[in-house]
Amino acid sequence: MKCYLSTVRLSLVLRGGCLLFFILPLVIGTGSAGAYSLKFTDVTEQVGLTGLQHTTTYSGAVADFNLDGKIDLLICHHGSISLFQNYSGNFVERTNLVPFKRGDMHGVSFIDINNDNYPDIVVSCGANRGRGHGSNLFFLNDHGRRFVFVDNPSPVIADNNGRGRSITPDDYNNDGLIDLLIFNQYQRMRPHRIAIAGKTWGDYTDVGLASNISNIQSYGIKVVNLNGDYRKYYIPTGPGANSNIYLQRGTQLDDVSKQLGINESVSVSIVPFDSDNDGDFDLFYTHRRFTMYPQGAAVINGDIFFRILADMGVENGVRLSKMV
Numbered sequence: 588m589k590c591y592l593s594t595v596r597l598s599l600v601l602r603g604g605c606l607l608f609f610i611l612p613l614v615i616g617t618g619s620a621g622a623y624s625l626k627f628t629d630v631t632e633q634v635g636l637t638g639l640q641h642t643t644t645y646s647g648a649v650a651d652f653n654l655d656g657k658i659d660l661l662i663c664h665h666g667s668i669s670l671f672q673n674y675s676g677n678f679v680e681r682t683n684l685v686p687f688k689r690g691d692m693h694g695v696s697f698i699d700i701n702n703d704n705y706p707d708i709v710v711s712c713g714a715n716r717g718r719g720h721g722s723n724l725f726f727l728n729d730h731g732r733r734f735v736f737v738d739n740p741s742p743v744i745a746d747n748n749g750r751g752r753s754i755t756p757d758d759y760n761n762d763g764l765i766d767l768l769i770f771n772q773y774q775r776m777r778p779h780r781i782a783i784a785g786k787t788w789g790d791y792t793d794v795g796l797a798s799n800i801s802n803i804q805s806y807g808i809k810v811v812n813l814n815g816d817y818r819k820y821y822i823p824t825g826p827g828a829n830s831n832i833y834l835q836r837g838t839q840l841d842d843v844s845k846q847l848g849i850n851e852s853v854s855v856s857i858v859p860f861d862s863d864n865d866g867d868f869d870l871f872y873t874h875r876r877f878t879m880y881p882q883g884a885a886v887i888n889g890d891i892f893f894r895i896l897a898d899m900g901v902e903n904g905v906r907l908s909k910m911v
Contacts, residue, residue: 635678636671646753650697650706653731661708663695668710685734691721694753694807698765701727701788708734711751713772722747723754723769743782743791744769750777752825753807759783759794760838767791770825773804798840804829811859813868822857822870830857830872 657673671678691713697706705728712721726734749771778801806825833840
């Protein structure tokens with residue numbers, strides 16, 4: 588089973604609900620060692636993505652859905668979804684290959700959930716602003732020709748009672764099968780789920796309650812190996828997410844934020860990257876001040892600000908300290 592993560596020459600930029608594409612050329616300078624300059628050029632319409640600049644965009648995903656060696660694009664417009672096939676750098680809409688219907692859709696992912704080497708489509712669905720229900724959607728890839736809707740998936744992954752925001756692939760129990768980390772907008776009685784895949788396709792067991800993170804404030808989660816020791820750290824993300832970091836120990840996720848030097852409270856997004864080129868992952872935090880309400884709503888009431896936490900290379904572990 589595979590999950591798909593790709594770096595492509597077209598970088599997705601979401602700005603005020605608009606979707607833009609940019610070519611990112613990297614030019615090595617002739618001055619001091621390591622000098623370079625970056626320039627972004629808007630090529631959205633040039634590559635065939637017309638009419639998208641004025642749509643509401645919630646999320647996007649990339650993968651080579653037909654295994655032709657070219658990275659394709661999936662875009663969620665909150666109420667609808669578009670699929671674009673890549674023809675040597677030009678995109679052609681192929682949404683007709685997927686039996687999508689309009690709905691309260693949020694995060695989208697390409698994940699090979701049935702272990703046939705073709706990336707399937709997974710859609711997180713909301714619950715009518717927390718007043719109703721909405722099952723997550725799954726579409727199996729028929730060898731790159733079309734996608735087939737999965738009727739009556741496991742109740743664990745359908746999560747009809749959740750307010751779906753994202754689904755992240757992870758081999759949580761290290762058995763070689765891809766499990767699903769299903770995250771919802773926080774609300775009482777609508778917990779996050781950790782769906783452990785069985786040996787038979789469609790068989791899942793929820794171990795979220797035993798993980799210690801089933802009710803944290805978060806829209807999603809990143810799974811990161813911070814210092815190359817094969818241990819997995821779990822980092823919540825999304826508007827108003829708690830900024831704690833969790834280390835997997837068996838079936839539980841333990842909060843190791845204080846040991847790592849994390850003193851942040853809430854965040855909008857966290858991106859792992861090597862800021863000081865020392866071979867270890869550092870963390871880029873994007874913050875915005877929120878007012879939190881008991882029902883789980885997060886209201887913005889301040890400006891964005893940033894933090895970079897660098898791995899200081901402490902022996903036998905990770906220690907992060909604030910750089911910016």
